Amino acid sequence: MTQDLLYSIAGIVLFGIGLFGVIAAAHIIRKLIAINIMGIGVFMVLLATARHGTITDPLPHAMVLTGIVVAVAGTALCLWLALQIHQLDNTTSKDQPQ
Amino acid sequence: MFLKLEFQEHKLSSAGLSSATRYLLGILITVLSAALAFVIIRSEKAAPDLATLATNKLNLSGVENPVTAVLLNFRSYDTLLEIAVLLIVAVSILPDRLPIPAATAKIQFLSNMHPHSVNPVLVGLLKWLIPLAIVMGGYLLWTGAYTPGGAFQAGAVVAGAGVALSLAGHHRFIWQTASVRISLSLGLLMFVMVAAANAIITGTTLQYPTPYAGSFILIIEVAATVSIAATLLLLFTQLKAMVEFTMKGNNQ
Numbered sequence: 001m002t003q004d005l006l007y008s009i010a011g012i013v014l015f016g017i018g019l020f021g022v023i024a025a026a027h028i029i030r031k032l033i034a035i036n037i038m039g040i041g042v043f044m045v046l047l048a049t050a051r052h053g054t055i056t057d058p059l060p061h062a063m064v065l066t067g068i069v070v071a072v073a074g075t076a077l078c079l080w081l082a083l084q085i086h087q088l089d090n091t092t093s094k095d096q097p098q
Numbered sequence: 099m100f101l102k103l104e105f106q107e108h109k110l111s112s113a114g115l116s117s118a119t120r121y122l123l124g125i126l127i128t129v130l131s132a133a134l135a136f137v138i139i140r141s142e143k144a145a146p147d148l149a150t151l152a153t154n155k156l157n158l159s160g161v162e163n164p165v166t167a168v169l170l171n172f173r174s175y176d177t178l179l180e181i182a183v184l185l186i187v188a189v190s191i192l193p194d195r196l197p198i199p200a201a202t203a204k205i206q207f208l209s210n211m212h213p214h215s216v217n218p219v220l221v222g223l224l225k226w227l228i229p230l231a232i233v234m235g236g237y238l239l240w241t242g243a244y245t246p247g248g249a250f251q252a253g254a255v256v257a258g259a260g261v262a263l264s265l266a267g268h269h270r271f272i273w274q275t276a277s278v279r280i281s282l283s284l285g286l287l288m289f290v291m292v293a294a295a296n297a298i299i300t301g302t303t304l305q306y307p308t309p310y311a312g313s314f315i316l317i318i319e320v321a322a323t324v325s326i327a328a329t330l331l332l333l334f335t336q337l338k339a340m341v342e343f344t345m346k347g348n349n350q
Contacts, residue, residue, distance in 0.1 A: 005138070005139060008135075008138045009135050009138070009139075012131050012134045012135050012138065013131060015131065015134070016127045016128065016130065016131035019127050019130075020123060020124060020127050023115075023123055024115055024120055024123060045138070049138070050149075052149060055149045055150065055153065056149065056164075057148060057149035057152075058149065058152050058153075058164035058165045058167070058168045059148050059149070059152065059168055059173075061165045061168075062165050062168040062169045062173060062176070063176075065165065065169065065248075065250055066169070066176055066177065066180045068250075069180055069184065069250055069326070070180060070183055072330065072333070073183055073184050073187040073329070073333070074187070076187060076191065076333035076337060077187050077190060077191070079337055080190070080191050080336075080337065080340070083337070083340050083341065083344060086344065087344060
């Protein structure tokens with residue numbers, strides 16, 4: 001079992017945890033954290049599979065760098081929308097009584 | 099209230115899923131993860147064609163770090179669109195409806211709110227930390243041409259300095275000023291201008307001529323650093339202000 005493989009499997013585990021969270025959590029912020037965990041899992045797999053012995057493939061690295069920035073921006077936008085939802089109807093969870 | 103709602107105990111078990119459904123979901127996701135892991139273990143790694151291609155063409159890119167070469171030369175279209183995404187998010191979060199604080203004749207970007215309630219230890223730390231973070235950002239920006247680093251890392255570090263300043267509580271950032279909007283859009287503007295200039299001279303938009311590639315990349319990266327730092331700081335401070343605004347409204 002090589003080091004790259006260990007990173008890939010850890011990434012897949014993170015993806016699974018995130019996927020469970022997205023489906024099972026009720027609160028918007030919990031869902032958002034779960035989506036971020038999923039994304040980090042995907043980044044880890046991409047980075048770990050980019051290594052070919054001594055050569056490192058720069059393309060997945062550039063892609064992950066782009067992905068991190070877009071993920072931060074997307075998370076901020078989602079938080080902003082969650083705040084707007086909260087201001088409009090005072091709920092942040094889909095099964096919360098109004 | 100928003101912050102109190104978050105982690106109430108009864109919220110942990112809900113989403114309308116029964117406990118049996120949750121177990122089933124857990125099992126399904128475990129099976130899916132195991133299948134993915136199996137695929138990764140069994141799959142042969144693809145031959146590193148693109149990696150060798152990128153490394154072999156590195157001397158055409160104007161930089162020595164392959165990741166920077168991919169980001170800003172070989173696949174600079176991706177980076178252009180990414181900076182556009184950042185600008186779109188920044189515009190959608192810009193405070194149009196938040197009240198302009200304490201109308202003064204001349205609005206400054208950074209204003210001191212409570213000059214008399216200053217914690218000397220905190221100020222002493224920040225006086226060291228913030229210039230250090232800015233210098234660190236400049237170093238990361240410059241070193242991106244040779245080793246890991248570049249506009250995104252530098253922008254994140256500089257934005258971190260702003261977040262520290264914002265959390266210290268003595269200063270506030272006022273995003274209604276014109277200079278802010280310029281710095282938010284500088285990265286995209288400069289990118290498009292370089293592409294347009296290149297199109298006029300050589301006839302292709304993002305295919306830089308090798309002798310000038312290094313300078314083009316440096317120009318774009320400096321502008322992108324300013325924009326990225328400003329955008330990340332805007333996201334942080336606006337969400338913070340919005341939460342405080344919401345909480346104040348709920349307390350009344």
